[in-house]
Amino acid sequence: MFDAATTKETTRFEGLVTVEDTGLAGMITIRGARSEIGGAMSDTVGLPVPETLRVTTDGRRSLAWMSPDELMLFCGHEEAADLAARLAEATARAHALILDMSDARTLFTLTGAEASLREVLAKLTPADMRTQAFPRGMIRRTRLAQVSGAIWWADDGSLRVMCFRSVADYVRGLLCHAAHPASWVGHFRD
Numbered sequence: 634m635f636d637a638a639t640t641k642e643t644t645r646f647e648g649l650v651t652v653e654d655t656g657l658a659g660m661i662t663i664r665g666a667r668s669e670i671g672g673a674m675s676d677t678v679g680l681p682v683p684e685t686l687r688v689t690t691d692g693r694r695s696l697a698w699m700s701p702d703e704l705m706l707f708c709g710h711e712e713a714a715d716l717a718a719r720l721a722e723a724t725a726r727a728h729a730l731i732l733d734m735s736d737a738r739t740l741f742t743l744t745g746a747e748a749s750l751r752e753v754l755a756k757l758t759p760a761d762m763r764t765q766a767f768p769r770g771m772i773r774r775t776r777l778a779q780v781s782g783a784i785w786w787a788d789d790g791s792l793r794v795m796c797f798r799s800v801a802d803y804v805r806g807l808l809c810h811a812a813h814p815a816s817w818v819g820h821f822r823d
Contacts (some may be wrong), residue, residue, distance in 0.1 A: 636700045639665065639711055640713035642788050646808075646809040646812060647678055648730075648750045648809070648812035648814050649742045649745065649749045649752065649753055649812045649813070649814055649816070649817060650652075650744060650745030650746075650750055650753050650812045651745055651807045651812075652673050652740045652741060652742075652743055652744045652751065652805065652809050652812055653741065653743075653744075654739065654741055654779065654801070654805065655739075655740040655741060655742050656737070657710035657735070658707060658708075658710055658735065658740050659706075659707065659710045659711070659712055659713030659716065659735045660705060660706070660707055660713070660730065660733075660734045660735045660737075660738050660740075660795075661677075661681075661705070661706040661708070661716060661717045661720065661731060661733055661734065661735075662699075662703065662704075662705055662730070662731070662732045663704040663705070663706060663729070663730075663731055664702055664703050664729060664730040664731075665702060665728060665729030665730065666702060666727070666728070667702075667811050668683055669724075669727035669729065670724045670727045670729045672743060673723040673724050673725065673727070674704070674720060674724065676714070676723065676791055676820065677716075677719050677720050677723045678694060678696060678706055678720070679691065679694070680694060680695075680696040680706075680707075681696075681711050682704070683696055683697060683698045683704070684698065685698055685701075686771050686772055686773060687770055687771065687772065688770065688772050688785055688786075690787075690788055691734065691794035692786070692788075693708070693709075694706065694707060694708045695707040695787075697783075697785065697789075698702065699772075699773075699774065699783070705721075705734075705783075705795075707740075710735055713733050713735045714733055717732070717733040717744075718792065720747075728766050734770065736798065736799055737797060737798055738795055738798055739795070739796055739797070739801035739804070740793055740794070740798065740807060741793070741794040741795075741796075741797045741804065741805065742791050742792070742793060742794075743791060743792040743793075743794065743808065743812075744790075745793075746789045747790065747821075748821035748822050749789075749821070750792050750817060751764075751767070751805060751821040752819075752820060752821045753811045753812045753816070754784060754792065754794075754811075754817070755806065755820065755821070756811040756816070757777050757778050757807055757808070757811055758775045758776055758777055758782075759776060759786070760773055760775040760784070762821070763821075767822065768785055768786075769786040769790070771785065771786060772786075773785070773786070777794070777796060777804055777807060778803075778807050779803075780796060780797070780800045780803065781796070781797070782794060782796040782804065783795045
C-alpha cells in the first residue's frame with residue numbers, strides 16, 4: 634500500500650488571501666435516500682443531515698450536502714476507515730453506498746478578508762461569488778478552471794476548497810496565482 638500524502642507543496646502562500654493545504658483529512662461519501670439512511674447516519678456521526686447546499690458541523694466533524702442523494706462527511710483522517718465501516722453497518726438494510734474517499738481528495742483552506750476570498754475564487758470559477766448568491770454556510774460544486782471541485786464557507790469565515798488529489802498541485806497553483814497581490818481586480822469590497 635502507498636502511504637497517504639498531501640500535495641507535494643504544503644507550504645503556506647500568503648497574498649491577497651492565505652492558501653494552505655489542510656493536510657490529511659477523512660472524507661466519506663454517503664449515497665442514498667435521506668428517508669432511508671438519514672436517521673441511522675445522524676445517530677452514527679452525531680450530526681444532523683444538512684439542508685440543501687449547506688454544511689452542518691460540530692467543530693470536529695462536518696457533514697456536507699453534495700447532491701440530492703449524496704452527502705460528504707469530513708472527519709479526522711485516522712477515524713475515517715472505522716467510521717465508514719460503522720456507517721455501512723448502520724445503513725446495511727437500506728439501498729446505500731458508504732465509501733472512504735480520504736485518499737482520493739485534497740482540501741485547501743483559504744483565509745483572509747471576505748472580499749478577497751470572493752475575489753480569488755471569482756477568478757477561477759463560473760459560480761457567482763456575490764454575497765447574495767454564495768452566502769456564508771453554503772457549499773457548492775463547481776469548476777475550478779479546468780477541473781471539478783467544491784467550495785464552502787467554514788464556521789470560522791474561511792473558505793474550503795476540495796478537489797481530486799490527482800489535480801491538487803494544479804489547483805494549488807491556481808489558488809496561489811489568483812491570490813497573488815498583483816492579480817487584484819477590486820470587484821468585491823469589504
